[in-house]
Amino acid sequence: MSRRAPSTSPVARRILHGDRQALARLITQVENRDAAALPAVRALYPHSGRATIVGLTGPLGVGKSSLVNLLLGHLRRQGKSVGVVAVDPSSPFSGGSILGDRIRLERPPGDTDVFIRSMASRGHAGGVALATRETVRLLDAFGMDVILVETVGSGQSDVEIHDVASTSVVVVVPHLGDEVQSLKAGLFEIADVFCVNKADLPGADAAARYLAEMTQLGVRDGGWRPAVVQTSTVGPKGIEDLWASVARHEAFLDASGSRGQLDRRRLTDEILGLVRERVDARLALALARDPELQDFLDRVVAREIDPHSAADRLLSEIRRTA
Amino acid sequence: MSPEQSSGPIRVLIAKPGLDGHDRGAKVVARALRDAGMEVIYAGLRQTPEEIVDSAIEEDVRLIGLSILSGAHMALFPRVLALLKQKRASRIRVFAGGIIPDEDAKRLKKMGVRAIFGPGASLDEIVATARRLAGPARS
Ligand code: B12
Ligand SMILES: Nc1nc2c(ncn2[C@@H]2O[C@H](COP(=O)(O)OP(=O)(O)OP(=O)(O)O)[C@@H](O)[C@H]2O)c(=O)[nH]1
Numbered sequence A: 001m002s003r004r005a006p007s008t009s010p011v012a013r014r015i016l017h018g019d020r021q022a023l024a025r026l027i028t029q030v031e032n033r034d035a036a037a038l039p040a041v042r043a044l045y046p047h048s049g050r051a052t053i054v055g056l057t058g059p060l061g062v063g064k065s066s067l068v069n070l071l072l073g074h075l076r077r078q079g080k081s082v083g084v085v086a087v088d089p090s091s092p093f094s095g096g097s098i099l100g101d102r103i104r105l106e107r108p109p110g111d112t113d114v115f116i117r118s119m120a121s122r123g124h125a126g127g128v129a130l131a132t133r134e135t136v137r138l139l140d141a142f143g144m145d146v147i148l149v150e151t152v153g154s155g156q157s158d159v160e161i162h163d164v165a166s167t168s169v170v171v172v173v174p175h176l177g178d179e180v181q182s183l184k185a186g187l188f189e190i191a192d193v194f195c196v197n198k199a200d201l202p203g204a205d206a207a208a209r210y211l212a213e214m215t216q217l218g219v220r221d222g223g224w225r226p227a228v229v230q231t232s233t234v235g236p237k238g239i240e241d242l243w244a245s246v247a248r249h250e251a252f253l254d255a256s257g258s259r260g261q262l263d264r265r266r267l268t269d270e271i272l273g274l275v276r277e278r279v280d281a282r283l284a285l286a287l288a289r290d291p292e293l294q295d296f297l298d299r300v301v302a303r304e305i306d307p308h309s310a311a312d313r314l315l316s317e318i319r320r321t322a
Numbered sequence B: 001m002s003p004e005q006s007s008g009p010i011r012v013l014i015a016k017p018g019l020d021g022h023d024r025g026a027k028v029v030a031r032a033l034r035d036a037g038m039e040v041i042y043a044g045l046r047q048t049p050e051e052i053v054d055s056a057i058e059e060d061v062r063l064i065g066l067s068i069l070s071g072a073h074m075a076l077f078p079r080v081l082a083l084l085k086q087k088r089a090s091r092i093r094v095f096a097g098g099i100i101p102d103e104d105a106k107r108l109k110k111m112g113v114r115a116i117f118g119p120g121a122s123l124d125e126i127v128a129t130a131r132r133l134a135g136p137a138r139s
């Protein structure tokens, strides 16, 4: 089948023709893990893979949304269409969420070359939601040239953006203090670009210098050495530099051949994850429905069968019923 | 993707149209809806009806909650309703609160604003109304 074969899913066809409501509703279904989304999601997959996906991560309140807003304007002036996915945490108590990143995002009314979606993490750790990757892919298929992803902003654990974005920007502020320690632990490894935001405040030069020193460590020959830029969203200042660094990293991915490897590794991980999910679901079903398996479990409890042998039996059981 | 979870949390957009800067009520309501398990997209101050409707469509919310204390509701609320209709998004329901005189509230309800709350309104009642308006999960 050709890469751009006409779609068999009516929803996918509507989305490919620019239907924003159809796209918005499909994203909701993906978020809700609704199986009804699958035909369109499958049909749209061949249309993805074109967009530049830029992640912005970093501690709470460092200015991620403000930077997304300025990048959005910068890219629109270059004629690029822009998708935004902004993730905020869900309350562990109520499951609800206040998604406030949109407050900072401005755009000309009726601009159909922009699509902004707020997303709650729904308990998923790692700084993004389970549905973030698929949502980014839908925006990609929808035709957005660049997709900006803002993570939750919880700090050092927000490393999953690295599996979603082609370029990860780690945003910090001048008075780093203890944050530097936590950066070393997690965010430091995933940064393709360091952005010292709030450079209108004192200490930005020192922070940038420190980061530049850190990036000299551990760079492999021919590897990418993370760029360090200073920005301020009041003023504003450094936004062109920030985008130029992102673009340089994107060019590096192409020139070095890493883009293909990266894509392959991520898709492999994704497929393995999906397989695990399906196996889990089938195991749970088998355990719940099959009275023989319950007897089997009783025998494990009675120490007649060991858990390893039981696991082998269960596995062959679901293979048989597959 | 599993078939058993076809509906997620209720998504609501809370916005303040016009130039009104009173945002306490909108924030209080947003928090109450969050605490009731809803996902609240807080769009903030000074939103035009166009921005509100475009955001509501992109976010695929079931409800738009408008808050106005400045007196501009008779100009702004009908505009939001008209845009929803024009963009074929009237499935998104509108409710509101703020300083809205009774006779205006009556007229706005006739036009299609589903519920209107004034100062001192009970948050429990607002949450219950939001749940009722969001209706059963659509598939
Ligand atoms: C606090 C206040 C301010 C604060 C606002 C702080 C802030 N960031 O919000 C300050 C001091 C800044 C202020 C300024 C002004 N204010 Co003032 N202010 C008030 C006051 C005293 C209380 C409002 C309040 O916060 N209430 C608490 C919240 C929780 O209640 P609420 O907003 O009513 O929300 C409840 C319900 O209405 C409802 N609700 C509200 N929104 C929504 C949305 C949805 C979706 C739902 C379901 C429900 C809902 O649920 C909430 C919970 O019960 C009111 C008087 C009053 N009693 O209402 C005047 C009042 C609103 N202000 C008024 C005026 C005139 C002004 C100024 C123009 C004064 C001036 N000349 O400078 C400025 C304008 C500011 C601006 N930029 O818009 C007038 C408005 C008159 C009118 N509409 O005809 C009022 C009514 C006072 C009066 N009696 O004259 N104000
Ligand atoms: N001085 C200064 N303040 C800034 C700058 N950028 C953002 N801010 C302020 O920092 C605060 C947080 O900005 P946001 O853009 O919301 O930050 P964020 O990282 O998206 O925040 P979360 O999503 O809550 O983690 C706001 O009050 C901004 O006005 C900057 O360059 N300089």
Ligand SMILES: [Mg+2]
Pocket (backbone or CB within 6 Å): A064, A065, A066, A100, A101, A150
């Ligand atoms: Mg933010």
